[in-house]
Amino acid sequence: MVDLNTTKSKIKMVLIGAGNRGRGVFGRYALDNPHKAEYVAVVEPDDEKRAIFGAEHNIPESRRFKASEDFFRKNGKIADAIIIATLETERLNIILGSIDKQYNILVEKPLGCTMEEVLKIADAASRFKEIFVVCHQMRYVAGYDIIKSLIKSGRFGKIIAMQHSENLSYHHMAHSFVRGLFNNDSMTPMILAKSCHDMDIMRYLIDKRPLRVSSFGNLNYFRKENAPEGAPNYCLQGCHEYKNCPYDVQKIYFNENTDPAYIRQMGIVKNNQELFELLRHNQFGRCVFKCNNNVVDHQVVHIEFEDGITGSFQMAGHNYLERRITKLSLTNGEIYFDTNEGLIQASTFAPANEEIIKPAGMESSHMGGDKAIMDAFVDAICTGEKKHIITPVEMSLDSHLMAFAAEKARLNNLVVDINEFESECRKKI
Ligand SMILES: NC(=O)c1ccc[n+]([C@@H]2O[C@H](COP(=O)([O-])OP(=O)(O)OC[C@H]3O[C@@H](n4cnc5c(N)ncnc54)[C@H](O)[C@@H]3O)[C@@H](O)[C@H]2O)c1
Incomplete structure (x- = not known):
């Protein structure tokens, strides 16, 4: 049994899923920050990946597991936290097992493959006292953090509308959503697999509940x-x-x-x-025109939020530069951010003023968001102070609702009422 009470300046973690994100991002974090976190166990079905992760983190053979069922059955609570980086098809039972053992949890997005799964998880997590973080790391990116502070300052007035776009590079589109792991809606639709980050950042910056959603889009090219x-x-x-x-x-x-x-x-x-x-x-x-892909290569989503605020989102997979572009129109100004330029332009009408802000620390993976969300998670566990956790599960519920409702709207040519949609999904759980 690992002693959990030695020091809280450093935490012990378990990794479930040592793939791209698990090893490459969350594993890397512990290697780069050995004074903050270490892995004491790993669960990974692939023998080679499990062995490499175990060796990189000096995890003894006895704490390397092939299956999460084995890990939960054979162990009590052996660490402060669990990081869940499996694919979304392998989430529900792992999350419920981690809640059952009272681990602090950081789980990759999206929370599940259906809204019913997400609701089950959100409900279980809302009764849970430990920390539960959804890896919507965009909220932690310095640029969006600055925009949030600008909005909160009140100088720009009230938000009227938000335009947001996700411009996927042509090679990212081809790799992940045509050839790759997220290319078919039998697992997840594109709006969830990729753009749930965008639904989430719109929900976060506007800070009002979404009410109604419409959407259009299709698979135009990779056919x-x-x-x-x-x-x-x-x-x-x-x-x-x-x-x-x-x-x-x-x-x-x-x-x-x-x-x-x-x-x-x-x-x-x-x-x-x-x-x-x-x-x-x-x-x-595979040839990009001969895959088993069916997810869209472009999609628009329109959202009406409380207080009559409107949001529009455009995702397209045919771009040279990978970037997100965000523009907020407010009663006394506008705020514009292009992640490729890395600059925020913030202007007020009265006084007439334009400011250019260059956020720092956006160089590492996902514009610094991956490290920042891990720092916040680890610090919250060490200090017992949850105030820096800005992606708790209850806040992520709306972003998931927006994504699933948008897909329903797109497929059925509907305007979907978010509250009605949530009630319908709740009836199925
Ligand atoms: N936050 C982000 O920006 C971001 C970016 C990319 C991917 N993701 C998400 O991260 C998740 C993982 O994606 P990835 O690219 O690392 O995929 P991946 O396939 O490289 O990694 C998943 C790993 O989980 C392992 N696994 C499968 N079933 C398991 C089980 N039952 N128990 C333990 N391990 C199991 C697989 O063998 C694999 O090694 C996905 O849900 C994806 O949507 C998030």
């Missing part, structure tokens, strides 16, 4: 009929179009700017030779 004639199923089977195709795997995965997260999702890949061999047959090597 079989758009494949070049004669293109093989895999790029590396000798596609004659490889020179012209931006999605050719040699351009996307062997580039000095390739996001390491892309490779981590393929498992443990030791070198480019191994990567090349994998891409001959794994899902990421």
Whole structure:
């Protein structure tokens, strides 16, 4: 049994799911901040990933588990916190097991694959006394934090409308949502898998409840009929179009700017030779026009919030630069933020004034949000002070409702009333 009372300047954690996010982000955090946190156990079904994570964090064999059921059954509470970084298909029982053992919890978004699952989790978590954080790390990004303070200052007046867009780079779209893990709504629709962060940041900045939602969007481009004639199923089977195709795997995965997260999702890949061999047959090597994808490649969502505030959101997967652009119109000013420029332009009408603010600390992964949310989680556990937790589960419930309601609106050509939608979903649990 691990002693939990030694010191609270450093916490002990368990990782469930040592994949891209688990090892690459949450594991990295402990390696970079050994004075704040350490892993004492890991649960991961893949033998190679479990062994590598165990070795990187000096976890003894006896605390490396293949299945969470085993981990919960064999152990009492052996750490201060659990980090859950499995796919969303593997969340519900793991969260309920962690609540049962009274662990502080940080769980990846989205909370589940259906609204019913999310409601079950939110209900269980609302009766829970420990810390429960949903990894909506955008709220912790310095730029959005500054915007929140500008709004709170009152100088800009009341929010009237918000325009927000998520511009996915063409290669991120292809990797994650055409070839990759999140390409099919049999798991999650795009609005949940990717844009639940955007629903969440709109809910957070506007700080009013959403009332009604409408949405349009479709899968326009990544379809079989758009494949070049004669293109093989895999790029590396000798596609004659490889020179012209931006999605050719040699351009996307062997580039000095390739996001390491892309490779981590393929498992443990030791070198480019191994990567090349994998891409001959794994899902990421497929022709982008010949995948089992069905999630949208562009979508708009319109939301009416309390107090008559309107929000509009646009996601598109055809962009050179990956960036989010946010613009708030207020009764005495406007606030504009482009994450690629990394600058906030904030103007008031009276006095007529324009300010340019450069937020600091937006360089590391997810614009600094990943480290910031982990810092807040660890500090809250160490100090017992929850005030820096700005992504508690009850606040995330609305963002999930917005995403699921938007998908219902898109699929059924409806305007969806959020309260009615929540009641309908509650009847099913
Ligand atoms: N917050 C963000 O910005 C952000 C970014 C990317 C992904 N995500 C989310 O993070 C989650 C993980 O994504 P990823 O890219 O790391 O995927 P991944 O497939 O690389 O990692 C998931 C890991 O969980 C393991 N696993 C599967 N079933 C398990 C179980 N029952 N118990 C324990 N481990 C299990 C898998 O073997 C795998 O190693 C997803 O829900 C995704 O939506 C969040």
